[in-house]
Amino acid sequence: MKKWGVLILAAATLLGGCNKVDNRRIPFASVRIALDNDGLWSTYGVSGFGDYRRFIKSERVPANFTYTALTYTGYGGVLLVSGKQATGDGYGYPLAYDLACPVEARQNVRLKVNAMYEAECPECGSRYNITEAMGAPVAGKALDYGYGLTRYNVNKASSGGYTITN
16 A cells, blocks of 8 residues: 555656746846848848847847847847747747846856757856747756746737847
């Protein structure tokens, strides 16, 4: 009978365990990047799987992008990537995340995209799936703690292109 009790307790722990990802670790900061026509999107947007671009207003990244008083790039900057939306709309869908690592939670510790199309923190080594799992952690302290990337909205604009907001 004791054996069954241990098995039931183990099953309850596994089934009831928390697999929820905390993607709200980064302090709120406004996001608005208007790539809202075909010309802007063709120049600054993303297209093929894994294609990415970084937007950091304070550092003028990308250098030739026209930042306005109405442009905001979040807490650590914005990572725009071409991937797969969670709803299964196929590949080539634009996704956006804050560039700040949620483990470090500092504006100047920014993620880099590695050869496996993951965002990787240069400080703690945590890695995140940015193309298929909506910024979920895959390795490092972020996986241990359940910290995912802060996601931003990417909305189709009426004149072509997209607008990134929060």
